Structure formats: structure tokens, C-alpha cells
Amino acid sequence: MSKEDIRSYAMSLGADAVGFAAIEDYRSKKSPDPKTILPAGKSLVVIAYRELDGSVESANSRTCMSGRMAIMELSQKNVYLTGRYVEDKYHAKTAPVLLSYPLDMGPGFMGLIGDISLRHAAVAAGLGVFGRNNLVLHPRFGSRILFTALLTDLALPSDPPVTEELCNNCGLCVENCPAKALEVEGQTDALKCLRHSQPWGIGSTIGFVLKFTKAPPEKQQEMLRDPQFLKLYQASFIGFQYDCFHCLAGCPAGSRR
Numbered sequence: 028m029s030k031e032d033i034r035s036y037a038m039s040l041g042a043d044a045v046g047f048a049a050i051e052d053y054r055s056k057k058s059p060d061p062k063t064i065l066p067a068g069k070s071l072v073v074i075a076y077r078e079l080d081g082s083v084e085s086a087n088s089r090t091c092m093s094g095r096m097a098i099m100e101l102s103q104k105n106v107y108l109t110g111r112y113v114e115d116k117y118h119a120k121t122a123p124v125l126l127s128y129p130l131d132m133g134p135g136f137m138g139l140i141g142d143i144s145l146r147h148a149a150v151a152a153g154l155g156v157f158g159r160n161n162l163v164l165h166p167r168f169g170s171r172i173l174f175t176a177l178l179t180d181l182a183l184p185s186d187p188p189v190t191e192e193l194c195n196n197c198g199l200c201v202e203n204c205p206a207k208a209l210e211v212e213g214q215t216d217a218l219k220c221l222r223h224s225q226p227w228g229i230g231s232t233i234g235f236v237l238k239f240t241k242a243p244p245e246k247q248q249e250m251l252r253d254p255q256f257l258k259l260y261q262a263s264f265i266g267f268q269y270d271c272f273h274c275l276a277g278c279p280a281g282s283r284r
């Protein structure tokens with residue numbers, strides 16, 4: 028059967044879990060219509076990778092981010108290889124959805140809405156359920172799981188949904204969030220989270236440029252040697268970096284924990 032064949036191919040490349048969602052089961056109110064990506068798209072192949080425990084639990088944010096960047100690299104390669112496998116073997120088209128970037132930075136989106144919402148795709152593909160932290164909890168890996176996907180014109184039925192309640196409502200994610208971004212149930216305050224979790228992201232870059240352009244030359248010299256500028260510089264060539272993993276790392280869900 029094509030589903031089992033594709034699943035075992037993606038797993039052989041290092042994925043931890045693979046699920047399938049028929050496009051009619053994928054519902055994400057804020058996301059664009061998948062037809063704008065692949066007009067004949069009929070299903071989503073969702074490919075999941077677990078975070079390394081030693082990386083998400085580390086107090087060193089560079090270690091947390093190193094684990095994330097390693098998944099980004101592996102998952103990026105694998106989504107291409109799986110897409111090529113499906114295209115060649117099943118004469119289908121596949122459109123890749125990577126872990127995070129690129130994102131639509133235009134009005135209404137501002138880098139906050141993915142072309143495909145991978146959490147909604149993962150739930151539709153039977154890979155987990157939403158937790159109080161607004162992350163998808165996987166039965167085995169809990170919150171420590173990340174997703175990529177392939178939108179394809181191959182018709183594949185959805186995998187059975189997870190019916191188990193995986194979130195025990197312990198409230199640790201809400202308590203541990205240093206930005207207080209999870210206070211309202213079912214809603215992450217994206218700006219609060221962003222400001223705290225990406226201190227070297229777009230907001231800080233804009234702030235730095237505005238301050239820099241208004242500063243006198245001697246202050247500008249000083250600003251260019253400041254660690255904040257050096258961190259922005261690093262982020263500009265290695266890509267965005269998260270400085271917070273608390274809602275993921277502190278969550279006890281998942282049989283592997």
C-alpha cells in the first residue's frame with residue numbers, strides 16, 4: 028500500500044513518525060488555502076522528528092539551538108528525498124513544507140502564519156493532539172516533536188486521529204513561560220512569545236537600526252562592538268535563533284518521558 032511504502036521510506040531516512048491527512052481533514056482557519064500552493068493537492072504527508080533531550084533541557088541556549096539546527100538540516104534533506112521518491116514511484120507532484128522559514132512577511136501575515144499550519148496538519152494526520160501549551164503532543168514524544176510536510180496530488184486517506192488525552196493540565200507550561208504568552212487558553216500571544224524567544228529577530232533588528240541611525244558617530248562605533256549587535260550579526264547569517272524552549276522542555280507529556 029502506498030501509505031506504508033512512503034512511511035517506511037521516510038522513516039528509513041531518520042524520521043521518528045510519519046502520518047497522512049486527506050486535504051479535507053486539514054482545517055486551519057488562519058492559513059491560506061492549500062490550493063494556492065498546489066491546485067490539485069489531495070493530501071499531506073506529515074514527517075516528524077523528535078528533539079534531543081539533552082538539547083532542549085540545556086541551560087545553554089546555543090546548545091538548544093544547535094539541536095534545532097541539526098533537525099532543520101536533516102528534515103530539509105529528507106523532505107526533498109521523500110518528495111522525489113513519491114514523484115518518481117507514484118507519478119505524483121509533491122510540494123515541500125519546511126520546518127519554519129521561509130514565511131510570508133507581507134501584510135496580514137508578518138511571518139506569523141505558515142503556508143501550511145504544521146500543527147493542524149499533524150493533528151489531522153493522527154500524529155497528536157493540541158496541549159495547553161498550544162503545541163501538538165505526540166503520544167510517545169510529547170511536546171518534543173517537530174514537523175515538516177509534503178503536500179501532494181496523490182490521494183491518501185487520513186490516518187486515525189489520536190483519541191487519547193495527552194495533556195494532563197498540570198499547568199507547568201503556563202507557569203514556566205517567562206513571557207506570560209500562554210495565559211489565555213487555546214491562544215499563544217505571538218508578540219509576547221516572539222519578543223522573549225527571539226531576542227535577535229526582526230523586532231530587535233528594527234530597534235537596533237532605528238537607534239543606530241539616530242546615534243552620533245562615537246556612539247555608533249560603540250554600538251557596533253556591543254554583544255547585542257554581534258548576536259544580530261550572527262543571526263543574520265546562521266538564521267533565526269530561539270532563546271526559549273520552556274513550553275517544550277518542561278512538559279511531562281509523552282510515554283518516552
Ligand code: B12
Pocket residue numbers: 055056057058125126127128130138139140141142143144145146157158159160161162163164170171172173174175212213214215216217218220221224269270271272274275
Ligand atoms: C509563526 C510560528 C510561530 C510564531 C507564532 C505562533 C502562532 N501563533 O502560531 C511564534 C514565533 C510565536 C512561534 C513560537 C513557537 N513555536 Co512556532 N511556528 C510558527 C510557524 C512557522 C507557523 C505557525 C502558524 O501558521 N500559526 C498561525 C495559525 C495557524 O495558528 P492559529 O490558528 O492561531 O493557532 C493557534 C491557537 O489558536 C492554538 N490552536 C489552534 N487550534 C487549536 C485547537 C486546540 C484544541 C487548542 C488547545 C489550541 C489550538 O494553537 C496556535 C497557537 O497560537 C510553525 C510552522 C508551521 N508552518 O506551522 C511553527 C511551529 C508551530 N512552532 C513550533 C515551536 C516548537 C515553537 C516554539 C516552542 C519556539 C521554539 N523554541 O521552538 C514556540 C511555541 C509557542 C507556543 N507555545 O505556542 C513547532 C510546534 C511543534 C509542535 N510540537 O507543536 C512548529 C510546528 C514548527 C515545526 N515545524 O515543528 N512560532
Ligand code: SF4
Pocket residue numbers: 203204205206207208209215219220221223224271272273274275
Ligand atoms: S517559547 Fe518561551 S516565550 Fe514562547 S510560549 Fe514557549 S515558553 Fe513562552
Ligand code: SF4
Pocket residue numbers: 158159160161193194195196197198199200201277278279280
Ligand atoms: S506542561 Fe502540562 S499543561 Fe502544559 S501541555 Fe504539558 S501536560 Fe499540558
